[in-house]
Every structure is written in structure tokens, then in C-alpha cells.
Amino acid sequence: MSMSTASPVPESAVPPSEPAQVRLARIQRRFAEFAQEYAALPLYSTISRHVAEDDETASLLLSARPGQARPVLWLAALHDLVLRRPDVPAAQWYPSVAGAGALAHGDPWPDVRRTVLDHADEISDRIATRATQTNEVNRAVYVTVGLAAATADRPDTPLALVELGASAGLLLALDRYSVELRSPDGPVQVGDPASPVRCSGDDRTGVGARIAARTGLPPVHGRVGVDAAPVDLRDDEAVRWLEACLWPEVPGRVERFRSARDLLRPDPPPVLAGDMVDGLATAVDRARRSAGADAHVVVLSSWAMTYLAPDRRDDLASAIEALSRQAPDLTWLTAEPPGCVPGIEVPHDAVDGSTVLGVRRWRKARELGPLALGTCHPHGSWLNLTLPLTPR
Numbered sequence: 001m002s003m004s005t006a007s008p009v010p011e012s013a014v015p016p017s018e019p020a021q022v023r024l025a026r027i028q029r030r031f032a033e034f035a036q037e038y039a040a041l042p043l044y045s046t047i048s049r050h051v052a053e054d055d056e057t058a059s060l061l062l063s064a065r066p067g068q069a070r071p072v073l074w075l076a077a078l079h080d081l082v083l084r085r086p087d088v089p090a091a092q093w094y095p096s097v098a099g100a101g102a103l104a105h106g107d108p109w110p111d112v113r114r115t116v117l118d119h120a121d122e123i124s125d126r127i128a129t130r131a132t133q134t135n136e137v138n139r140a141v142y143v144t145v146g147l148a149a150a151t152a153d154r155p156d157t158p159l160a161l162v163e164l165g166a167s168a169g170l171l172l173a174l175d176r177y178s179v180e181l182r183s184p185d186g187p188v189q190v191g192d193p194a195s196p197v198r199c200s201g202d203d204r205t206g207v208g209a210r211i212a213a214r215t216g217l218p219p220v221h222g223r224v225g226v227d228a229a230p231v232d233l234r235d236d237e238a239v240r241w242l243e244a245c246l247w248p249e250v251p252g253r254v255e256r257f258r259s260a261r262d263l264l265r266p267d268p269p270p271v272l273a274g275d276m277v278d279g280l281a282t283a284v285d286r287a288r289r290s291a292g293a294d295a296h297v298v299v300l301s302s303w304a305m306t307y308l309a310p311d312r313r314d315d316l317a318s319a320i321e322a323l324s325r326q327a328p329d330l331t332w333l334t335a336e337p338p339g340c341v342p343g344i345e346v347p348h349d350a351v352d353g354s355t356v357l358g359v360r361r362w363r364k365a366r367e368l369g370p371l372a373l374g375t376c377h378p379h380g381s382w383l384n385l386t387l388p389l390t391p392r
């Protein structure tokens with residue numbers, strides 16, 4: 001089951017002249033499809049199946065901005081309400097509020113429908129003004145392995161880490177988390193073993209665990225993100241919306257998010273507001289100022305480039321190549337859908353929804369061969385890496 005929460009390809013804008021009935025029918029078809037695709041999620045699939053048949057609740061999604069009328073936005077708006085108002089009847093069905101072990105039994109729909117209709121104005125308002133956005137903490141699993149692999153020839157050189165599309169910057173602090181890789185050769189732990197943020201994934205081939213055990217994470221001396229809509233970890237409402245966009249039924253997902261939020265809130269990694277292509281040079285400059293001119297610059301993109309139009313992806317590749325002439329060592333680490341990153345081949349096992357872990361490395365302005373390290377679950381639940389990087 002794929003667990004990505006947002007289609008990276010925006011749907012085309014709805015023609016303003018289209019009758020509401022036609023739009024409503026399309027919205028309800030989407031709920032029916034969502035219910036089918038995510039049948040393994042009891043709460044969200046049940047709600048979606050009912051909304052597909054219920055004009056009153058489905059019609060709230062008519063207030064969405066062009067291109068945003070997707071079931072995940074409706075579900076996030078309701079989740080936001082439930083997080084904000086744990087006294088509403090629907091809340092007892094949400095593991096993120098009631099706790100996974102204390103959920104109500106039976107059919108959630110009567111309570112959910114009542115809650116939605118009693119708070120229709122609030123939910124509509126959220127739908128009209130928001131878009132879904134995520135920051136997946138467990139992606140630290142594939143980023144950790146990618147970083148260990150990409151810096152294997154520079155294990156002691158401090159990193160200037162720059163994340164494109166960093167959201168709230170939760171991945172920029174991955175060295176403050178505990179990452180466990182469960183491999184056929186046994187578990188390997190990387191990062192801070194005492195961290196309250198526990199990330200883990202199955203390393204199917206054992207390649208990632210071997211690389212991580214050998215290299216570990218280099219010291220991160222500078223970290224800066226850039227995002228079109230950065231989330232300030234000290235802004236409670238914005239952070240609650242980010243949490244509301246998570247699917248409450250996926251075990252550990254909300255808990256991990258909350259522990260990372262609490263760990264980082266006193267001193268969040270800086271995330272600059274801006275477009276990732278236009279803001280790249282400033283972010284790299286700022287990270288190098290913290291880490292030192294000799295630092296190894298690592299530019300990370302995780303489920304972010306997929307939002308760029310193909311010509312902007314080429315622009316980004318050119319901008320990164322240009323920066324490689326200014327830093328002694330530069331690595332571009334990518335975790336994006338197949339075919340998204342210029343120069344990174346699609347692994348043979350990649351399917352729709354896979355995440356391809358790739359690296360492009362420049363050493364003294366000369367590019368080493370681009371490498372696809374393998375595929376991963378989009379939230380780091382598993383890795384299937386085939387290519388061990390060896391020191392140069």
C-alpha cells in the first residue's frame with residue numbers, strides 16, 4: 001500500500017463555469033477510489049466510502065481552491081478539527097486523539113457525519129484556505145543511508161546540509177534521531193541512540209545497513225532548508241495542520257512527528273522561504289557559513305523535486321552543477337519518484353509510487369558517475385538497495 005498523502009501532479013484547474021453537480025460527482029468518485037485504494041486503513045476508507053455516497057458532507061470539498069479538491073484535503077480538515085477539539089464525537093475514532101488502544105468500536109460514520117455537519121463552516125474554511133503538506137520523519141531512514149553512502153569517501157569532513165522543499169525542516173535534524181535498520185545480518189543503529197525520535201526500516205538487502213555501520217553519519221556543522229511554504233515549528237496552528245495532514249491510522253506516524261516537533265521546537269533548523277531553484281544558492285551559502293568553506297555541501301531533495309515542472313528540474317540540475325565549482329565537495333542526494341531527477345537512472349524494480357535513492361557527486365568540480373542506489377518505501381519503511389558505494 002502506498003502511503004503518500006499528496007498527488008505530486010496537481011490536477012488541472014476546474015473550469016469556473018462547470019456546474020457544481022458535475023464537480024460534486026467527480027469529488028465523490030474520488031472518495032470512492034480513495035476508499036478502494038486505501039481499504040487497509042479502516043477509519044479513512046470507511047469515511048471515504050460514506051462520503052462518496054453523501055452529498056452533504058462531500059459538498060464541503062467544493063470550497064477547495066482550483067486543483068485542491070482531493071479527499072486528502074477534506075480528511076485533513078476534519079483531522080485538524082478533531083485535533084483542535086478532542087471533545088467532538090468523531091474524536092473517539094481517531095488513534096491520534098483517543099490512542100490506538102482506546103478506540104471506540106463499531107461504525108464511526110454516524111459520529112463522523114454529525115461532527116462534520118455540526119462544524120461545516122470551520123471545515124469548509126480550512127478546505128478553502130489550505131493545501132495538504134507533509135514532513136515525514138521516518139524518511140530519516142533512507143536519508144541516513146543515502147548520506148552515509150554519499151559521504152563514504154569523506155567520512156570525517158563536516159557537512160553543510162541543505163534541504164530543498166524542507167517543509168518544517170524535520171529531516172535536517174536527522175542526526176538527532178535514532179535510526180534502526182533491520183537487515184538480514186541483524187539490526188544496525190545510527191544517530192543518537194538515546195533520542196526520543198525513533199525511526200526504523202527494513203533493509204531488505206542489508207546493503208544500507210552495511211554502509212551505515214561502516215561509515216555512520218559525518219558531523220553536520222551547517223543545516224539550512226528552503227521551502228515555498230515553510231512551517232515554523234513554533235507556530236502551533238501551522239504545526240497542527242502539518243500533523244492533521246498525516247494519516248492517523250498508520251502506526252507510529254503521528255507519534256514520531258510529535259516527538260520530532262517537541263525535540264526541535266526550542267531551536268528549529270532554519271528553513272528559508274522561497275523557490276528551491278531560485279533560493280538554492282542563498283541556502284548553500286548560509287549553510288557553508290556555518291559549516292566552513294571546506295565543508296562537504298550536501299543538497300538533499302526528498303519528495304520535493306517531484307513538484308517541479310520538468311524544465312525547472314533541469315534548471316535545478318544546472319544550478320547545482322554551477323555550485324559544484326564553488327565548493328570543494330558537493331553531493332546531491334535525491335529521494336524522488338522514478339524518472340524525476342535528471343541523470344539518475346530508474347532501477348529495474350521501481351514501480352509507480354517507489355522512491356528512488358540517487359546521488360550525484362562532484363569532487364573538486366569534477367562529477368563522478370551518477371548513481372541510483374536503489375528503491376525505498378516513500379516513508380522509509382523499507383529499503384531495497386543494490387549498489388554499495390565504496391570509497392573513491
Ligand SMILES: C[S@@+](CC[C@H](N)C(=O)[O-])C[C@H]1O[C@@H](n2cnc3c(N)ncnc32)[C@H](O)[C@@H]1O
Binds near residue numbers: 139
Ligand atoms: C511532500 S513535502 C516533502 C517535505 C520533506 N522534504 C519530506 O520529505 O518530508 C514537499 C515540500 O516541497 C515544498 N515545495 C513544493 N514546491 C516547491 C518549490 N518550487 N520550491 C520550494 N519548495 C517547494 C512544499 O511546500 C512541501 O513542503
